[in-house]
Amino acid sequence: MRILLVEDDPAVGEATARGLRSQSWAVDWVKSGETVPDIVKRISYDVVVLDVGLPDIDGFEVLRRMRAQGSGIPILMLTARDSIEDKVRALQSGADDYLVKPFSLAELLARVQALTRRTHMRQTN
Helix, strand or coil: CEEEEECCCHHHHHHHHHHHHCCCCEEEEECCCCCHHHHHHHCCCCEEEECCCCCCCCHHHHHHHHHHCCCCCCEEEEECCCCHHHHHHHHHCCCCEEEECCCCHHHHHHHHHHHHHHHHHHHHC
């Protein structure tokens, strides 16, 4: 499985990437959102783990741009924003899941697996 991790915080990014790689998943880690829509056009990812609070454009805008270009890659929003409004906004804008920081690595791994399982099931039906 190949995952794009979009996270600007070095400590969170390093720990998250290490946790995802512990499952023998390939992880590309970027620290800004501006280039993400172009990256996902060139590289095939199974899941994007996307922070909302990025330094250039926020995760909601990255999500909007990806969906506007027709990308159907499952997106898990990973953010410190815990309001119901933010969760609803993300899901209604095309996010497939939403996990609030701080998070359990076991839960993140389970959610990534669930997203890829659902995607695989849709592709085989």
